Amino acid sequence: MKGLPGFRDFYPEPIPTADSWSMDLRRYIFDTWRGTAERYGFREYDGPPIEELGLYTKKSGDEIVGQLYNFNDKGDRGVSLRPEMTPTLARMAASHSRNYKKPIKWFSIPQLFRYERQQKGRLREHFQLNADIIGEENQAADAELIALLIDTLRDLKLTNDDFVVRLSSRLAWQDFFENSDGQEKDAYDFYQIIDKLDREDPAVSGEKLAEIGFSIDQVNDFIESGQATDELAAIIGNIEARGLGNFIEIDYRIIRGLAYYTGPVYEAFDKRGKFRAIAGGGRYDHLVKLVSGGKTDLPALGFGMGDVVLAELLKEHGLVPALGQTLDAFVQIADESLRDASLGLVQQLRQAGLTTEYPLLKAKQEKQFKRALELKAKWLVTLDNANQVHVKNLGTRKELTVPLIEVASALQD
């Protein structure tokens, strides 16, 4: 029996096949995400993996349903596995924002789901780091979040040879749109066309733009100008003050497809290889109000970073650290009459915080030794008798004999 198509099994190292997913690599990525976010003063939250369907259609319109993993539950309630975290965050923050000092700085590592037509190897779930700031409209908050994004990737050992954050602004585009006499009713289509410029035949984009009264030259001129608005200049100045200026550049091709962004938007791109988006985010000042039905109005901004592209990137760049099991101690049982005493020794070592293994059953000494090496044990520990322990450092080959009651402290260094 297999798992459902598009869902991953995460195995401990050594993973069984080259295209298996590694739980150890997942742990490395999650631990790094958590570590960086916490150093920045962000606090972890989580919500349910299922929400009412209306939470997502309210934000993104009914057209989103085609991509959702939605169904009717046994109470005939329209529900969906979460396709993104922001609506849940907006719901949670709106319910209890009064309990927290603003700005609220929160992060989460949700698993997200999309039901797209199944293509070969296409996943229907992934994990994502979501970091958001709620309750601050100043660009200082955008800069703090972008700095977190940059440092998260740096903590994964990626450098400015590997990635760059391309910064743009919905406000700058809005000014362009209005100054070019764009019609409000065409705004959504306009942003969709800009979002696809890089991926679509320029002739097709040009035609679509013409239909709503724009010329592609005019659009390209604006993009190429690359001139910072006051808003973007403030963000870049802030990032430069942190010494991170070489990780960011203005690029008006970035616009982010989603309808709800209201200010600065950005994406982090893989500079080598395929120039894939590694992460993306922006400001969404109206969403909390929308989700709370007008009860709570708080500016907000956030970014998401998925685990799948990131894992590929780390592998391609040789940045996956050594993974797999290691032990502090392997307790060898050379004499079965000392098994009970050896179990006491195992307990003593584990209680002292040492990762400890031992043979569950009687086994030849050479087999035990081989197993200790496989498990990368630092120490091989053997009871000589009920009171005395022989200890061997498998790295340095240093050996010593210590009283049983002193063994845990002897292995601490």
Place this chain on the structure above:
Amino acid sequence: MKGLPGFRDFYPEPIPTADSWSMDLRRYIFDTWRGTAERYGFREYDGPPIEELGLYTKKSGDEIVGQLYNFNDKGDRGVSLRPEMTPTLARMAASHSRNYKKPIKWFSIPQLFRYERQQKGRLREHFQLNADIIGEENQAADAELIALLIDTLRDLKLTNDDFVVRLSSRLAWQDFFENSDGQEKDAYDFYQIIDKLDREDPAVSGEKLAEIGFSIDQVNDFIESGQATDELAAIIGNIEARGLGNFIEIDYRIIRGLAYYTGPVYEAFDKRGKFRAIAGGGRYDHLVKLVSGGKTDLPALGFGMGDVVLAELLKEHGLVPALGQTLDAFVQIADESLRDASLGLVQQLRQAGLTTEYPLLKAKQEKQFKRALELKAKWLVTLDNANQVHVKNLGTRKELTVPLIEVASALQD
């Protein structure tokens, strides 16, 4: 807008209402679970939160469907949110068991789902520590797993005043059943009755037993005998050798409702208060074969420990540690002309691994100081000028002035 009934939102401390769920407490429990399991040499895995419905009905029969959070997906495939982890584990282990040395020692912390009729406050999801050993039929494996269960609870600061593991055996019951001329067709009903003995009116249990040819006295005599079989004696001897004997006792009232257990079974109980089950498990030697359609036959055993009862228990016993945000450093910006330099300082501290906060916007110094105290900052750090930093330890009140380039190392101790 609210979350779905029966699903929890996890907020960072300080949690907004007394009955809110704390992400910090969840992290404490998960971190402890992981720490103990890894010290025992267990390795983490994970599977999808959704599986084909057949994976669960194959193991538990069609009657399980009533309790499942199941639905038809958009491909009209019968699927279910996972109600337990063992079928996924059996599927994963069966697929790739050849890649791993036996016994396989794995753990996971899945979120599990049940769609039960909604009762007040009744949850439809919870998290569970699942630890399993695959590929070892000797009782030494059962003992290793029970020792892990005991030490997991001890690492959460519970003592043998707080809990006990009640050990029983399906084999012992099977002997009793056969020696009493029980009929194979009645076995399932028999185990269900025994499982409910504690909760059901003795007269009702007696009647039900009589219907399948047993007397309740005969059953009670067996339970009261409390005599260890060789199998259970081996387990208890092993646990005693580890010095954990006072955490375990034989109790034949334990039988575990699920049909698939084949050997030792046990539950950990809260000794004070409500005598609730905190965790439970046992041996299920036929499940891997069943799930793999006969392709892989491996003995297996495991236990599960849920987060909801555990969190209640820790609260009742005053064992929840101090939770909530703390900082290494709060960078105060007393002079706005030094804001850019202060951002550089913030970056320097964070890069040195220090959890660091600062005011995003201009603020009065006393307000900044108050915020530093609220966030439990160890150090208050203020730039005097572009090269010199004033540092104050908010605990000891010790103050010092250091050159900017040395500040990170000055705060390391």
